[in-house]
Amino acid sequence: MKKSANTSQKIVIKIGASLLTGGQTAIVPENLERLVRLIAGCYGDGRKVILVTSGAVASGLAVLGFKKRPTVLAELQAAAAAGQNILMQAYASEFAKHGLKCAQILVTREDFHDRQRYLNARSTINTLLHHGVIPVINENDAISTEEIKFGDNDTLSARVAAAVEADGLLILSDIDGLFGSFDAKSGTGKDLLTEVAAITPDIERLACGTDKIGCVGGMSTKIAAARIATNAGVPVLLANGLKSFLKIAFSSSQGHDGTLFSVGACIGSKKHWIGFEAEVKGRIVVDDGAKTALITGGRSLLAPGVKGVEGDFRAGHVVDICDIKGLCFARGKVNFSSSELNEVKQKKAKKEVVHRDDLAILD
Structure with missing residues (x-):
């Protein structure tokens, strides 16, 4: 037919x-x-x-x-x-x-x-x-x-x-x-x-x-x-x-x-699975510059923009990404565990924490 x-x-x-x-x-x-x-x-x-x-x-x-x-x-x-x-x-x-x-x-x-x-x-x-x-x-x-x-x-x-x-x-x-x-x-x-x-x-x-x-x-x-x-x-x-x-x-x-x-x-x-389906294992707090780069620039999240790490997660887990006011505006699959990310953040290394292809911006 x-x-x-x-x-x-x-x-x-x-x-x-x-x-x-x-x-x-x-x-x-x-x-x-x-x-x-x-x-x-x-x-x-x-x-x-x-x-x-x-x-x-x-x-x-x-x-x-x-x-x-x-x-x-x-x-x-x-x-x-x-x-x-x-x-x-x-x-x-x-x-x-x-x-x-x-x-x-x-x-x-x-x-x-x-x-x-x-x-x-x-x-x-x-x-x-x-x-x-x-x-x-x-x-x-x-x-x-x-x-x-x-x-x-x-x-x-x-x-x-x-x-x-x-x-x-x-x-x-x-x-x-x-x-x-x-x-x-x-x-x-x-x-x-x-x-x-x-x-x-x-x-x-x-x-x-x-x-x-x-x-x-x-x-x-x-x-x-x-x-x-x-x-x-x-x-x-x-x-x-x-x-x-x-x-x-x-x-x-x-x-x-x-x-x-x-x-x-x-x-x-x-990205829909990351944003709406995956179980969230933790939270990453980022500064305003990183937030702008993620939302409007389509960039990956780099370690210098990370201001805080919350929860116990492993590399490959999905986490909330929030601004310094506590508003969660994105979710992403992380490349580091929570302990590794804390170490990378302290060293101020320009490591890629979340690749843009593994990042979902939320409404």
């Missing part, structure tokens, strides 16, 4: 628990059928789809007899363990009706912190796509303590989109997009923003939370996810997954539903 000019070849679709369960404690079959039809339609248009789904905890609540989302961590993890199998069986059954196959990938934040595991995950996802299989990704809630506070997998979907260098990220919610004003009590919004060119403090203030059984996060996590993805060069469309027909496009010149977060200045895949 000839691909449409409006088609992005590789897209990530994120489905939240509220879409699957209607805010209750079990998957609503009609909701799942509609969402799988949408994904099948994307395949029919020539797109390759990676699915990031929530719903494991919500699917497991009824199994354990919970009528509302528990707050005890062990109970949340037990619900996730019980619900993940239910969730995957439901997806596999629905995809089969459209002649599609799917495969489960469970990840933790540590899989994104470690560079080799990060690359392995990307390779597995791309291999599945090559063989016509839909990767269905969820965080391993049953063992990951940090994820259950994460925000309904919004951030995970952005990280996946950045890792695979997707052509677009579609975040499906139960509202039409980002509104200029929103009444949380009535659940209604006014003045839909069709495009957001930059995520400013004013845009962040428009965020509002959710309060539904089985769900975490809200608009604030979606905006945070959009920031991560767009910084990596991936446009983000936030749209209503309850609609029976959805116009999906990742360019302002094409018609689309929802709110499109456009790509501005972006960094490469390696």
